[in-house]
Structures are given as structure tokens and as C-alpha cells.
Amino acid sequence: MRERRNLFSNIDVTLVVLYLVMVLLGWVNIYAAVYDEDHRSIIDISQSYGKQMIFIVSSLFIALVILLTDARFFSTFAYAIYGLTIFLLLVVLAVGSEVSGSKSWFHIGSFGFQPAEFAKFATALALARFFSAQHINFKDFRTRFLPLVLMGLPAALILLQNDTGSALVYSSFILVLYRMGLSGNYLLAGALVVVIALSTLMVGPIYVVVLITLMAGILFFFIKRNRRNIINLIAILLLGIGFTYSVEYAVENVLGEHQKTRINVLLGKEMDLKGAGYNVNQSKIAIGSGGFAGKGFLNGTQTKYNFVPEQSTDFIFCTVGEEWGFLGSLVVISLFISLLIRIILLAERQRSDFSKVYGYGVAGIIFFHFMINIGMTIGLVPVIGIPLPFFSYGGSSLWAFTILLFIFIKQDANRNALL
Amino acid sequence: MANRTLASRRQTVIAIFLVIGFIYLVRLFYIQVVDKSYTLSANNNVLRYVTQYPARGLIYDRHGTLLVYNEAVYDLMVLPKQVKDIDTVEFCRLLEITPEGFAERMEKAVTYSRYKPSLFEKQISKETYGYLEEKMYRFPGFFVQPRTIRFYPKPIGAHLFGYVGEVTQGMIDKNPYYKSGDYIGISGIEKSYEEVLRGIKGMKIKMVDVHNREVGSFQEGRFDSAAIMGEDLYLSIDAELQEYGEQLMKGKMGSVVAIEPSTGEILAFLSSPSYDPNLLVGRVRSKNYRMLSEDAVKPLLNRAMAGTYPPGSTFKMVNDLVGLQEGLLDLHTRYSCQGKTSSPIRCTHTHQSPLGVLTAIEQSCNPFHWQVFRTIITSGGHGGIRNNYVAWRNHVMSLGFGQKLGTDLQFELSGNIPSAEKFDGIYGKGHWNALTIRSLSIGQGEILVTPLQLANSAAVMANRGYYIVPHVVKGIGEKHRKPANFKKMVSTIDKEHFEIIVDGMRQVATMGTARWFQIDSVTMCGKTGTAENPHGDDHSLFMAFAPADNPKIAIAVIVENAGFGSTTALPIASLLIEKYIKRKVLRKDVEEDMLNKKLY
Numbered sequence A: 001m002r003e004r005r006n007l008f009s010n011i012d013v014t015l016v017v018l019y020l021v022m023v024l025l026g027w028v029n030i031y032a033a034v035y036d037e038d039h040r041s042i043i044d045i046s047q048s049y050g051k052q053m054i055f056i057v058s059s060l061f062i063a064l065v066i067l068l069t070d071a072r073f074f075s076t077f078a079y080a081i082y083g084l085t086i087f088l089l090l091v092v093l094a095v096g097s098e099v100s101g102s103k104s105w106f107h108i109g110s111f112g113f114q115p116a117e118f119a120k121f122a123t124a125l126a127l128a129r130f131f132s133a134q135h136i137n138f139k140d141f142r143t144r145f146l147p148l149v150l151m152g153l154p155a156a157l158i159l160l161q162n163d164t165g166s167a168l169v170y171s172s173f174i175l176v177l178y179r180m181g182l183s184g185n186y187l188l189a190g191a192l193v194v195v196i197a198l199s200t201l202m203v204g205p206i207y208v209v210v211l212i213t214l215m216a217g218i219l220f221f222f223i224k225r226n227r228r229n230i231i232n233l234i235a236i237l238l239l240g241i242g243f244t245y246s247v248e249y250a251v252e253n254v255l256g257e258h259q260k261t262r263i264n265v266l267l268g269k270e271m272d273l274k275g276a277g278y279n280v281n282q283s284k285i286a287i288g289s290g291g292f293a294g295k296g297f298l299n300g301t302q303t304k305y306n307f308v309p310e311q312s313t314d315f316i317f318c319t320v321g322e323e324w325g326f327l328g329s330l331v332v333i334s335l336f337i338s339l340l341i342r343i344i345l346l347a348e349r350q351r352s353d354f355s356k357v358y359g360y361g362v363a364g365i366i367f368f369h370f371m372i373n374i375g376m377t378i379g380l381v382p383v384i385g386i387p388l389p390f391f392s393y394g395g396s397s398l399w400a401f402t403i404l405l406f407i408f409i410k411q412d413a414n415r416n417a418l419l
Numbered sequence B: 001m002a003n004r005t006l007a008s009r010r011q012t013v014i015a016i017f018l019v020i021g022f023i024y025l026v027r028l029f030y031i032q033v034v035d036k037s038y039t040l041s042a043n044n045n046v047l048r049y050v051t052q053y054p055a056r057g058l059i060y061d062r063h064g065t066l067l068v069y070n071e072a073v074y075d076l077m078v079l080p081k082q083v084k085d086i087d088t089v090e091f092c093r094l095l096e097i098t099p100e101g102f103a104e105r106m107e108k109a110v111t112y113s114r115y116k117p118s119l120f121e122k123q124i125s126k127e128t129y130g131y132l133e134e135k136m137y138r139f140p141g142f143f144v145q146p147r148t149i150r151f152y153p154k155p156i157g158a159h160l161f162g163y164v165g166e167v168t169q170g171m172i173d174k175n176p177y178y179k180s181g182d183y184i185g186i187s188g189i190e191k192s193y194e195e196v197l198r199g200i201k202g203m204k205i206k207m208v209d210v211h212n213r214e215v216g217s218f219q220e221g222r223f224d225s226a227a228i229m230g231e232d233l234y235l236s237i238d239a240e241l242q243e244y245g246e247q248l249m250k251g252k253m254g255s256v257v258a259i260e261p262s263t264g265e266i267l268a269f270l271s272s273p274s275y276d277p278n279l280l281v282g283r284v285r286s287k288n289y290r291m292l293s294e295d296a297v298k299p300l301l302n303r304a305m306a307g308t309y310p311p312g313s314t315f316k317m318v319n320d321l322v323g324l325q326e327g328l329l330d331l332h333t334r335y336s337c338q339g340k341t342s343s344p345i346r347c348t349h350t351h352q353s354p355l356g357v358l359t360a361i362e363q364s365c366n367p368f369h370w371q372v373f374r375t376i377i378t379s380g381g382h383g384g385i386r387n388n389y390v391a392w393r394n395h396v397m398s399l400g401f402g403q404k405l406g407t408d409l410q411f412e413l414s415g416n417i418p419s420a421e422k423f424d425g426i427y428g429k430g431h432w433n434a435l436t437i438r439s440l441s442i443g444q445g446e447i448l449v450t451p452l453q454l455a456n457s458a459a460v461m462a463n464r465g466y467y468i469v470p471h472v473v474k475g476i477g478e479k480h481r482k483p484a485n486f487k488k489m490v491s492t493i494d495k496e497h498f499e500i501i502v503d504g505m506r507q508v509a510t511m512g513t514a515r516w517f518q519i520d521s522v523t524m525c526g527k528t529g530t531a532e533n534p535h536g537d538d539h540s541l542f543m544a545f546a547p548a549d550n551p552k553i554a555i556a557v558i559v560e561n562a563g564f565g566s567t568t569a570l571p572i573a574s575l576l577i578e579k580y581i582k583r584k585v586l587r588k589d590v591e592e593d594m595l596n597k598k599l600y
Helices: A013-033 A048-068 A072-076 A078-095 A115-133 A141-160 A164-179 A184-203 A205-222 A227-254 A257-266 A276-288 A316-348 A353-377 A395-413 B002-007 B009-034 B037-046 B088-095 B099-112 B126-138 B169-174 B188-192 B239-248 B282-294 B312-325 B357-363 B366-379 B385-397 B420-427 B438-442 B451-463 B495-510 B569-582 B588-596
Strands: A097-099 A102-108 A111-113 B047-052 B066-078 B118-124 B142-151 B164-166 B183-185 B202-208 B214-217 B233-235 B254-260 B265-272 B466-468 B473-476 B488-490 B525-533 B536-546 B553-559
Touching (some): A013 A316, A013 A395, A078 A102, A164 B009, A205 A227, A276 A316, A316 B009, A353 B009, B002 B009, B037 B047, B047 B142, B066 B126, B099 B118, B183 B188, B239 B569, B312 B357, B312 B495, B357 B495, B366 B385, B366 B438, B451 B495, B525 B569
Antiparallel strands (some): B254 B553, B466 B488, B525 B536, B536 B553
């Protein structure tokens, strides 16, 4: 009984406030993005801003339910929840309906429901359960292999739904693995892979190979020249060269024309302002035209007049950039970074491994969405259709992020309970 | 130990967040604050500059009757950059054009500019516009621009008003005011008063959405400018007289020009055959223009100013005036006439002999006027035949012949009063004399006049010695502002000499060749002419003014290949004078004769 009385006083107010501010800002910007003279009321439920209000209210209700639920429920039923979402992902493949090329929706009446959104927190729960229940040793095959299965299964199913963006989100769990002891070399290797891939596409494989060889040559003088190191160096060099040419080969022969164009547009090698480059170009124009202080609330022209596609969902950041300018962008980015850092700091103070791992999972997922979504609107990453957490219009996405975050808040509120 | 080491990994994670956040903020700062090109692109996306075309000024006659006004049409414009994914087949069907025509127009527009709107199809009808407007959202890149075209409630005054057309590249190069697609007066009043009529173009800045639908004006229209309609013109033309003249001239080739002598204001100005000015308007213009220009009777030719004719006998008084002024002729001078046996020029009339100047004018005696001319050239006091001819020519030209009068209309010919040099060239210097150029004495030979000049010479007679440069515009704009100052041109011949000639012209109308067409209670002074014409039958001419003592109207009528001046040109002129002075025509028999007369 004492525990229950302290329930709300243990809640991290910072996270809740950040959450509420972001959700409200998102609502206001959805209103501005699709504002319609004939439907001026922000609570007009025939419009997406009115519907978003319903989503917000229901999200708050879901948050309350989570806060009232016993914290142990989530660790106990982590695998069950995970199993249920996997089941739903399978069902949606069979009977789901297609929305813009992705077969990932259940439609019940006029409301759509996307299981992929919920699979994220379910996977985070499962990973947390996995790492809390076992003795972790990354030299052990099971420790390395099982998390990959937990992450890979939903990702693969979502990939089968033809929703590449949502599938890529699962790569964000690498943060969890890293925190739990995966060698930092994997992060480095990952970064290196991205750099090599991008530079190969931009300047061609020959320059990259020359550069890698040169760097290997320089490294050769700095390392201890024993047999093992030399072999490793040569192996890495050969791998790098091989990877460079496989990127080249993949782009030329494996990728479809459509993906190839997207990549080329992103790299600035191709100007295709009507096709693949249209979204990004219009999105940059909208954000860029905001200037320092923005055009003012409801004065954005690019988003409101539909020059920017998906302006209330994936490209909601355009409205922020256009109407609130650099100042607005600064606020939104600061909010996200604050939220992420706060989650990491809270995760670190958890006594239970479950809560800690789960916290990292939450941070990873939100960070990945943030990085990809805003990155694509300003032309730094390819267009991958995933929503901006708490801002983008949509019930499934808002509910999923609310559940994701509030399970963590609940775990954190419960951190002093006996394990 | 291991756990504490791993705990420090949070710093790496937080660092990654901060680095990404920082990179994004730098990028945002760059595209939002540093690089201004995005603002420009945003404006190009949403702003459409729509030229507001002013309606041209209206045109009224001297009594305030509306003669020319405007009707709304719609130009279909295209902005090639925004055209994408349209249903070309349906679009072509709506516009009633072929797919090839679509491709052709599109190519033309793209050649002009991908980013600026250009004309796709001009002046689409209200009905087509109606259909199109509903479906416009399906054809991004296209929009309509309202325009006005001329409309003429009465099908008269084609040569007077001229017509309006689209500017050519040459005109644009010459005058930067004009932009592709603008309209400009090509001929007639539309051309000479272009700067008054055209008005001032305006500009509207509109915002459009991605589907090219208009969503409002930019900043509540703060930067918009309205088009200002052109100024109205008030003509000196009497619409009723003009219309009556055109009816009378139907089926005849020729011209009528009537002038108010005291002011130089042109009352009627027509060339026949004419055409309905509504034919040269809008989309049908080029087709009709081709048709009219291929017509053998040349309806496009403005005979009133660009047609030149030998004046024939209407020129005889001019010789008399020079003789009087030079002191070589007076009321007592008598010359003999041997009628048909006269030499070198025979007489075509039967009358007394010898005869004085009044009777000679009344009876249009050729031998008398030849002898006056011979005396001027041979016995003049300027030192030799050639100099006497030069003096004669100067007098003649002071009456407005042989030069452009400088009216406010376009494309005027100067006619011809041959210079001494010209005769030197033909016959050799010193090898020509009065006899050589005797045809001039009766208004034949090299002499050519325009109907306008002939009417103007009637005004000189009416004014007894001067004319005001003839013009068609009385007032401009609301305040009836005076157009350019039309000069008073005084002839070299004294007023008293005109009184004699006017008496002769009065006798023509009362006793002479025009006695059958007198107008009740109005004294007309006139002169018929039957001009020999190397191309066919004689031209019928008549010039006159009335009333004799307080002239209100001076007129010239020329009917090609109609024979005697007294049979066609004279009755038409007398009907017009009656119409103008009495406002209605009582001589219905004469009227009917003339209306029914068809000469081609």
C-alpha cells in the first residue's frame, strides 16, 4: 500500500513534461500543416488535427493505465507480449490491407492499426527480459545469437510487409547490445561500413580502394608489427576492398532503378526534382524558406498548399521549420536530445537490468526515428518513411510511442521496489 | 568492475546523440539562415505573377453613340515546369485540338521558358472556359487569364477603327513596354491612338497550391497593382452619316470622306468595299484576314487615304484659283470653246462661247481651263515656263494636294502633284511646256489625289482659303482632352478669289451639272468630275460643301468605274449632305436608286 501511494511521486516529471510538450507541439503543427479555412477548429474531428486530438487523449489514457499497472507485469509477460506481436505481424501479412505499398495495416471500421508500431516496444521488452535473465557474456554464442533472432524476426516480417523503414528501426537495438557489452569495434565497423559505402557511391570504387590502401599503409607504421597484427591488417584491407566493390556491384546490379535514383539524388549526383528528388527538394524548400524566426503560425505556404508530401505524417518537421524557422527547429531538436539524454541517465540509475536494457531500447528506437526522420527532411539521409515520434499524425504511431515511453517511466518509478 | 566500465558507455551513447543533434542544427542553420535560395524557391513554388490586362478604351462618335467596346475572353496559359501527369487526351478533347497540336504548342511554350507562363490557346470561348474551369485541378501547369477583345455593335467603320492584334517579336524588340501576348493596335485609330487606348497593365500576385489551384492572394494583395483601363475616345465621326454612307456605297468601289470645314473634324470616312470589323477580332481574325486579303476587290485597302485617283474636273477650280491669284484671270476674262472640235482638248459639253470663269466652272468647260492653265504656265511672271510651273505647283500644294495631310490616322498616301524635276526627267530640261503637260489643266495626267485630299480641298473652298488638318478624334478621356493641335493651314490664294470660285460652284449645283440633285432649302456648292482611267471605265467624282454661306460639311465622293460624276458620286454626296444637315432624307427615289446601284 505504501508503494501505491508513492506511485505518482516517483514518476520522472521531466520525461512526462517533455512528452506532453512534444505531443502538444505535434498537434499544433499538424493543425498548421493541413489547416483548412473551412475547418478552423482544431478539435474538428473530421480533420486530421481533430483526430489527432482523439489519439492524444486516448494516449494519455493508455499512459495512465500503464502507470497503474504493476511494473512487474511487463517483465513477466515480456515474451508473451513479444509472441503476440509476432503473431499479429504474421496475421497482417495474411489478411492485412495495403496502404501506399506496405501491407501492414489492420482496418477496423475507419480506424487503421499497424502492428509493426507495437512490435518495437515488444521487441524492446523481449530484449530487456533476455538480458536481465541471463548471465551475459558476449563471448558466448547464445548471448550473441539470441538477441539477433529477437531483433531479426520482427524486422524480417516487417520487411515482408514491404515496409523497409520500419524494419530498419530494429537496427537501433545495436545500442542496447553495445551497452550490454558488445565490442565497440562493431559500432566502429558499422560507421566505417556506412562511410565506405557512401564514398564509393560518391567518388567511385577506385579512389576508395586507393584511400583504404593508403590508410592501411600508414597504420602499418604505427602498430606493433607482429604476425597477428599484420595478418589482421591485411584481412581488414582485403575486406574493405571487397566491400567497396560489392557496394558498387550491388548498386549497379542488385538495386532497382528506383532505389538507385533515390541514392543518387541524395548524393547530389542526380537532379530529379520531379521524381525521387521531389519530396526532399520540396521539404528542404519548406524548411529553408522558414528563415531564422519562421513565417509564423499558419503562415507556411509550402506545407499548407501541399508542395510537401505527407506533410502531417513523415514530413511534419517541414511545418516546424517553415513556420517557426531556425528557432523552432532548435527547440524541437533540443527537446529530442534532452529526452534521449534523460532516458539514458534514468536507465543508468536503474537497479534492475530489465529496466536498464529496456531504457536503452527506448532511447535507441526514439533516436533512430529522430535521426532518420529529420535527416531526410533536410536531405542528409535517404527518404525512409518513418514517423517523427510524438509529432507525426497517426494513432498507431502515437500509441506505440506512448506505450514505449510510459512502460519505461513506470519501470523507473518502480526502481526502488525490491527485485 | 565490468559493469562500471560498461556504465561509462552511456557517455559514448550520449555523445552520439549530441553529435547528431549538432550536425542537424548546423545543417538547419545553413539551409534556414545562410542559404537564401530556398526562400526564392518557395516563392517560385507558390507565387504566380498574373498580368492584369487592361481593357482598351471605348470609342464613341461625336454624339456619344458607342461604336467600339470590349468583350471578355479567356486565354489559356501554360507554365511548362508545372505540367505533369495530365490526361492529354481529355485535355485535347476539351480544347478541341489534336494531340499533335498539343505537342506543338507545348514545345513552343517550353522554347520560350519552362518557368514563365506563356500563351497556350488564345481566347477560348466562355463555354470551353466553363468546362475547363471545373477540371482545372486535373491539369496542373495550366491556368486561364481573362482578356478583352473588341466588339463593334454596328458593322461600320472598319477602315477607320483599324484592328487590334497580338504583338510580334519585332514590336517587342522595338518597344520594351510590350511583352509576348500583349495586344496592340495594328491599324486605323487603334494604331494611332494606341498609347491612349491601351491603358496600364497591372500585376496580381497569387498563391497556388501544388495542384496549381489558386488559394488566395499574396500578403492580401499588398504588392498587387490593378490594371487601369485605357482612355475612351470621342470621335468627330457622325455614326449615322458613316452608316448611311456605307449603305449607299454598298456594291460600289470607292470612298467617301466628309469634313466639318470650320474645325477639320472628319464626319464620315469610308472606303468601299468594306467588311464587318467584328471579323478581325479574336480567334477568327487570322482566318478572316487571309480571306479578306485574298479578295479581288481588296476590302482591306483603305481607299480613303491609300487610294489615289486622277481628280478630273473637280480640279478645274484649282487652276482658276491660281490664275486669279497670279492676276492672269478675272471675272471679265473670256475664252472661246469650239465644243467637240476644240484643240488640243475638246469640250464634252454644249454651252455658249466665248465664256467666263463662272460659266466655265458651271459647264465644266475643258478648253477654257486649258487656256487658263496655258496662260499661267506660258505667261506667268516668274521668269520662264519652268518657274511658272513651280509657282503653279506651290499654289496647288497649299490647298493640301501632293502631300500627306498629317491626319491622326495611319498609312496616308501623298497623291501626286508632279514636280518640275519630274518633267525634266521625262522630257528633258527645257523640252516641256504647257502643251506637253496640258492634261494637268483638267485634273488628268500625272495628277493623283486621295479622297481625303479632295474632301479637304472642298473644305478649303468652304473656308475660302484655309483648312484645319483633318482628324477623327475630338476628345480623349473623361475630360474630353484635346488631342494633338491640328494646325490651321492657310493657302497662298487670297480670300476674294475663293468667293468667285464658290460662286461658280454654286452655279454648278443650281444650273450646271448638279442641278438635278438640289436639296430643299440647302444651297450646295460643288463640282463633278469624270476622271479618265487607264484601267477601265471612268471614275465618278464629286466634291462639294454646304450650305454655301455657312458651310457645315465638305465632302468628296469617288466611285470607281461609275462613269459620269453626275450620275453616281453626285447623288450619293447630295444624299449624305441632306442626311447630315437635315438629319433625314426626303428624296426616297434618289436614295433607292443609289442603294440599288451595284457596280461590281
